Amino acid sequence: MILNRQSNFSYTCNACGLCCHDKVIALSPYDLMRIARAAEISTRDAIERFTIRRGSILRFDESGACTALDGKRCSVHDGRPLACRLYPLGLERRQRHERFVTLDPARGSLGVFGENGTVEQFLDAQEIAPYCAANQRYHALLPLLRERINALVDFETVEPREFWRRATREALAESGYGPNPIIDALFDADRDRAGCTVEQHLDALRAMAARETDAQVLASAAILLAVSLGYTADEAIG
Numbered sequence: 636m637i638l639n640r641q642s643n644f645s646y647t648c649n650a651c652g653l654c655c656h657d658k659v660i661a662l663s664p665y666d667l668m669r670i671a672r673a674a675e676i677s678t679r680d681a682i683e684r685f686t687i688r689r690g691s692i693l694r695f696d697e698s699g700a701c702t703a704l705d706g707k708r709c710s711v712h713d714g715r716p717l718a719c720r721l722y723p724l725g726l727e728r729r730q731r732h733e734r735f736v737t738l739d740p741a742r743g744s745l746g747v748f749g750e751n752g753t754v755e756q757f758l759d760a761q762e763i764a765p766y767c768a769a770n771q772r773y774h775a776l777l778p779l780l781r782e783r784i785n786a787l788v789d790f791e792t793v794e795p796r797e798f799w800r801r802a803t804r805e806a807l808a809e810s811g812y813g814p815n816p817i818i819d820a821l822f823d824a825d826r827d828r829a830g831c832t833v834e835q836h837l838d839a840l841r842a843m844a845a846r847e848t849d850a851q852v853l854a855s856a857a858i859l860l861a862v863s864l865g866y867t868a869d870e871a872i873g
């Protein structure tokens with residue numbers, strides 16, 4: 636079912652932990668920052684402990700459980716990712732537009748859907764506003780990255796579709812990918828400054844992008860950033 640913020644929606648979580656199994660959950664740079672702060676570790680340690688694909692996807696163990704799960708409880712609950720806060724809603728984004736979809740509950744889930752309330756009220760209760768605000772600020776990096784790419788690549792002589800196809804394949808690879816300092820910095824906010832804030836992180840990323848001379852590095856970083864924020868790869872291409 637497709638919903639907006641004014642749609643009727645209510646859900647009560649009863650902490651059964653069943654939704655914390657067998658998922659694919661994309662993580663934004665802000666998600667990593669909040670996970671690290673909740674676990675009282677650095678973003679680099681959070682990447683190694685809780686993620687795959689260079690920090691962009693939450694890690695699940697061989698039993699199918701999220702690696703942040705402690706019994707039936709989330710060990711980083713105060714810093715749980717946006718996707719976890721939204722459950723059982725999914726958020727779909729394209730450009731500045733958003734829509735919500737209802738997700739099938741985990742089999743045996745003790746969560747209870749209700750009839751009183753709205754999507755907006757549910758979102759407020761889950762305290763998603765800081766996540767949305769931070770993601771909008773990271774989204775503003777995409778035009779900067781595209782501008783830098785366009786300054787480095789003559790698309791009159793380079794086929795744009797092939798250029799972006801290679802960038803997408805490299806960005807979303809889970810193994811066998813090449814080094815990419817911007818992707819590393821996207822998710823490891825604390826690499827140059829312990830306890831880095833969002834604005835300090837953005838300043839560092841903007842400086843790195845301005846110095847980078849490899850357009851493929853910039854393009855792959857743009858693709859992974861867009862996907863981590865809940866957009867399709869096309870959002871990076873523009």
